[in-house]
Amino acid sequence: MPLITMKCDELIPERGKHTYITDTENPVIPACNVTTIPGDMTERGCPFAGARGVVGGPIVDIIHMVHSPVGCAYYTWGSRRSLPDWYSWSGPNKLDNAAFNRRYCVTTDMEEKDVVFGGGTKLKKACIEAFKMFPEAKGLFMYTTCTSGLIGDDIPAVAKQVEKTVGKPVFFAQAPGCSGVSQSKGHHVLNHEFYRQIKALREKNPDLCMKEEEKTPYDINLIGDYNMDWDIKAIIPLFEQMGIRVVATFTGNERIENLIKMPDAKLNVVHCQRSAGYIAELINEHAGTTHLDVTLYGIVETSKALRDVGKHFGLEKQAEAVIEKETARIKESIAYYRSKLEGKTVALYVGAPRVWHWIHLMEELGMEIVAMACTFAHKDDYEKINAKAKSNILVIDNPNEFEVEEMLHDYKPDLFLCGLKEKYIARKMGVSTVNSHSYEKGPYADYFGFVNFARDIYQGFYAPVWNFVKNNPSEEVE
Amino acid sequence: MNRGAIKEQPVVINPCKACQPIGAMYATLGIKHAVPLVQGSQGCSTFVRYQFNRHFREPANIAVTSFHEDAVVFGGRRNLIEGIINLVQHYHPEVIGVVTTCSSETIGDDIAAFIKEAKQRLTAEIGAEKAAKTFIVPLRTPSYSGSHVQGYDNGARQYLEQLAQESKPNQKLNIIPGMINPGDIAEIKHLMSAMGAANNMLFDISETLNAPLKMKNSFFPDGGTAAADLVDAANSLGTIALSRHAGGGAATYLLRKFNVPAVLGPFPVGIYNTDLFLEQAVKLTGQPVTAEIKRERGLLLDAMADTCTITALKKVAIFGDPDTVIGVARFASELGMELIAVGTTADSKEFYREIGLIAKEYNCAPQIVADGGLHKLEQVLLQNRVEMLIGNSNGAAIAKQADIPLVRIGFPVTDRVGYQRRPIVGYNGSLWLLDYIVNAFLERK
Numbered sequence: 001m002p003l004i005t006m007k008c009d010e011l012i013p014e015r016g017k018h019t020y021i022t023d024t025e026n027p028v029i030p031a032c033n034v035t036t037i038p039g040d041m042t043e044r045g046c047p048f049a050g051a052r053g054v055v056g057g058p059i060v061d062i063i064h065m066v067h068s069p070v071g072c073a074y075y076t077w078g079s080r081r082s083l084p085d086w087y088s089w090s091g092p093n094k095l096d097n098a099a100f101n102r103r104y105c106v107t108t109d110m111e112e113k114d115v116v117f118g119g120g121t122k123l124k125k126a127c128i129e130a131f132k133m134f135p136e137a138k139g140l141f142m143y144t145t146c147t148s149g150l151i152g153d154d155i156p157a158v159a160k161q162v163e164k165t166v167g168k169p170v171f172f173a174q175a176p177g178c179s180g181v182s183q184s185k186g187h188h189v190l191n192h193e194f195y196r197q198i199k200a201l202r203e204k205n206p207d208l209c210m211k212e213e214e215k216t217p218y219d220i221n222l223i224g225d226y227n228m229d230w231d232i233k234a235i236i237p238l239f240e241q242m243g244i245r246v247v248a249t250f251t252g253n254e255r256i257e258n259l260i261k262m263p264d265a266k267l268n269v270v271h272c273q274r275s276a277g278y279i280a281e282l283i284n285e286h287a288g289t290t291h292l293d294v295t296l297y298g299i300v301e302t303s304k305a306l307r308d309v310g311k312h313f314g315l316e317k318q319a320e321a322v323i324e325k326e327t328a329r330i331k332e333s334i335a336y337y338r339s340k341l342e343g344k345t346v347a348l349y350v351g352a353p354r355v356w357h358w359i360h361l362m363e364e365l366g367m368e369i370v371a372m373a374c375t376f377a378h379k380d381d382y383e384k385i386n387a388k389a390k391s392n393i394l395v396i397d398n399p400n401e402f403e404v405e406e407m408l409h410d411y412k413p414d415l416f417l418c419g420l421k422e423k424y425i426a427r428k429m430g431v432s433t434v435n436s437h438s439y440e441k442g443p444y445a446d447y448f449g450f451v452n453f454a455r456d457i458y459q460g461f462y463a464p465v466w467n468f469v470k471n472n473p474s475e476e477v478e
Numbered sequence: 479m480n481r482g483a484i485k486e487q488p489v490v491i492n493p494c495k496a497c498q499p500i501g502a503m504y505a506t507l508g509i510k511h512a513v514p515l516v517q518g519s520q521g522c523s524t525f526v527r528y529q530f531n532r533h534f535r536e537p538a539n540i541a542v543t544s545f546h547e548d549a550v551v552f553g554g555r556r557n558l559i560e561g562i563i564n565l566v567q568h569y570h571p572e573v574i575g576v577v578t579t580c581s582s583e584t585i586g587d588d589i590a591a592f593i594k595e596a597k598q599r600l601t602a603e604i605g606a607e608k609a610a611k612t613f614i615v616p617l618r619t620p621s622y623s624g625s626h627v628q629g630y631d632n633g634a635r636q637y638l639e640q641l642a643q644e645s646k647p648n649q650k651l652n653i654i655p656g657m658i659n660p661g662d663i664a665e666i667k668h669l670m671s672a673m674g675a676a677n678n679m680l681f682d683i684s685e686t687l688n689a690p691l692k693m694k695n696s697f698f699p700d701g702g703t704a705a706a707d708l709v710d711a712a713n714s715l716g717t718i719a720l721s722r723h724a725g726g727g728a729a730t731y732l733l734r735k736f737n738v739p740a741v742l743g744p745f746p747v748g749i750y751n752t753d754l755f756l757e758q759a760v761k762l763t764g765q766p767v768t769a770e771i772k773r774e775r776g777l778l779l780d781a782m783a784d785t786c787t788i789t790a791l792k793k794v795a796i797f798g799d800p801d802t803v804i805g806v807a808r809f810a811s812e813l814g815m816e817l818i819a820v821g822t823t824a825d826s827k828e829f830y831r832e833i834g835l836i837a838k839e840y841n842c843a844p845q846i847v848a849d850g851g852l853h854k855l856e857q858v859l860l861q862n863r864v865e866m867l868i869g870n871s872n873g874a875a876i877a878k879q880a881d882i883p884l885v886r887i888g889f890p891v892t893d894r895v896g897y898q899r900r901p902i903v904g905y906n907g908s909l910w911l912l913d914y915i916v917n918a919f920l921e922r923k
């Protein structure tokens with residue numbers, strides 16, 4: 001059974017190209033990464049969200065300047081839980097409650113006159129003023145949005161001028177909301193523009209590169225991890241135990257000086273291959289660094305990742321030791337949760353990669369996947385899904401709200417792993433949810449994160465409230 | 479750390495405002511079976527949904543016409559027409575509020591013409607009768623001017639401009655709530671029904687964004703103001719806009735066009751403001767203030783008397799939407815607190831005037847931070863050893879840094895649960911707010 005059209009889509013036949021049933025014998029790739037049908041209740045965001053909100057935002061020690069009317073900046077203010085510990089330049093009792101990048105929303109607050117006469121001058125003034133107010137900032141990142149993109153402010157020129165005036169690096173990503181079909185476009189743009197600027201910086205300023213004597217043979221970058229709810233606290237120690245050093249995390253809880261050193265590492269370990277695979281390729285083109293695609297969720301996948309990295313460096317024994325130790329530590333807990341969750345059904349809905357990141361993890365918990373959906377997946381994401389998933393699972397690309405509801409209604413998963421917007425819909429339908437984007441009580445990555453994940457699934461699922469909902473006839477369908 | 483004096487700024491840090499579209503969507507979600515359709519790119523719908531989800535902990539149905547590169551080149555005509563047709567065929571909404579954004583306004587979309595064309599195509603495709611079942615209302619809300627407050631005001635006004643129609647007097651009192659919480663609206667309804675006054679609550683989110691968990695498989699939530707009641711708003715006894723800055727425009731429109739008496743504010747929190755609100759309601763409806771309401775007033779006075787030494791002379795800063803701030807500032811003054819600073823979104827004469835009146839009456843000299851954002855307010859707050867901050871969740875970091883309690887009111891409150899269900903208006907709401915304020919101090923003892 002290849003592509004299918006859901007009942008609710010009868011009037012939008014176009015959507016039939018986006019939905020299919022997995023079949024290990026005859027895998028299909030749905031239409032994906034294409035325009036959204038206007039008026040569709042899509043869950044997608046905009047490229048600016050991908051650039052500012054996801055990839056650029058977690059850089060902790062720079063000013064994030066959003067060149068826009070107030071809205072775009074306001075909505076990306078501290079909202080994503082990619083957590084930082086770089087308590088910025090905090091003196092005693094100062095700013096100890098949040099790191100700089102999440103604490104402040106900095107914007108040019110464009111107004112009508114800027115739209116009419118251009119916002120370049122205002123942007124320049126804003127950047128210089130911001131540097132004055134935050135003299136500790138190590139640089140600045142400018143983001144354009146629909147308005148500044150449409151009126152065509154010359155961002156590179158302003159960046160150059162500010163850089164000259166202030167003497168600190170100024171980066172920019174031009175991914176206005178209307179420049180692509182989803183946030184994925186913004187990931188792409190930021191990867192490319194940022195890396196190009198890093199390269200130029202290094203050339204101009206070799207001091208910023210890692211000194212020869214600082215290098216070790218076991219330097220890696222962790223690419224595509226945004227430190228959701230402290231995932232990197234689970235991930236980085238594993239590598240360190242193997243004797244590997246993480247030079248930079250692109251971009252979870254990371255400082256700009258380390259990101260500039262990315263080309264000096266020996267290997268790129270790529271976690272989110274959708275939003276950050278680009279930069280790994282760019283580094284490869286530029287510095288010849290190889291990269292390894294990994295999944296760092298669940299025992300099976302994490303162990304495979306460690307083995308792959310170990311093999312690359314000839315650290316096989318070290319990898320095995322870590323795997324053994326970590327697995328032993330969590331074996332009992334996972335077995336417990338598995339005994340509780342065995343046979344339960346689950347639907348997965350995330351941006352894209354975490355859907356295929358989690359397929360094996362669900363199997364480890366004995367859960368059966370009945371449906372999957374991705375907001376901004378590309379072809380290669382569906383290839384990965386098809387390679388990992390069993391047959392007969394519904395897959396929806398860029399689902400609209402009706403499709404989500406129909407899926408919940410017809411496939412009746414016991415649990416729905418989804419984001420903020422969908423969880424309130426699911427709960428109203430009596431389906432328990434776990435936040436798949438920024439987690440409930442993370443970290444979820446790696447071994448001990450897996451226990452958290454299993455625990456949250458278990459807790460969501462076994463909450464007594466669902467019994468009241470299910471057993472109370474007065475609450476039945478109206 | 480001294481960040482230096484801040485003058486007229488080219489840069490805004492931690493804005494105390496969001497953009498116009500979210501305000502218009504807020505109003506739209508208070509209409510029965512209505513969907514906001516954002517004419518723009520997907521961020522403008524998705525971000526706003528997040529805000530609503532986080533604050534109300536409810537689903538929020540918002541559609542978008544998904545501008546991509548082609549819309550930038552060719553304009554948003556195709557997007558809007560297809561979007562409307564899709565939405566009507568798929569979801570059968572009774573009202574679609576077409577919310578414009580900075581992108582569609584910058585491109586210069588002719589929204590009215592596009593809607594007309596969409597209606598023609600709908601009529602051709604599904605028949606005149608079915609097509610007429612959906613009101614499609616353009617809401618012009620360019621995000622590069624004003625704020626969410628103005629967006630609500632513009633949205634509410636444009637709904638009434640498009641829908642309100644004169645017919646028979648309906649003996650009801652229109653109430654336009656503004657960007658207040660479901661709990662607040664429920665409290666106002668309680669006051670109305672205690673008075674025996676029939677009300678026509680416009681943009682009523684009290685149920686649409688506060689819905690029970692019941693296994694109901696319908697796209698639209700219960701509740702909301704019926705389109706027919708927006709039409710009928712032209713025939714009411716009067717209109718009270720609880721928030722002058724968010725709804726005042728609509729009330730004024732009804733006055734000018736249909737001669738419906740309009741009262742703008744005050745936001746009814748505390749003794750003075752609630753008294754005034756009721757007085758006006760009595761005047762417009764002819765219904766009396768009942769013993770039940772008087773008892774509520776007495777309970778509030780009693781609690782104020784019991785706690786006056788705890789609140790007395792406490793230095794307070796308040797920020798948020800202008801009307802809420804004006805209302806709460808007066809109430810805080812009634813509690814004997816000292817108003818040190820007020821921050822708001824709008825640079826409004828009315829705001830200055832109202833705060834000036836309170837300052838005079840209660841002999842204080844609050845600093846007004848009307849631009850420059852919360853970062854500026856933060857500095858004022860630190861310099862003046864303020865003891866309590868009242869405002870939304872965006873003040874959490876500031877309060878933590880200043881090591882003072884934050885009393886959470888307004889929108890958005892995302893880092894605590896339940897405040898959207900609790901009123902701060904009316905005597906009951908004020909009583910709850912008083913308890914909250916006093917307990918926040920007691921907890922610090």
Ligand code: SF4
Nearest residue numbers: 072146177519521522
């Ligand atoms: S205006 Fe454009 S960039 Fe800003 S949030 Fe909306 S879609 Fe995104």
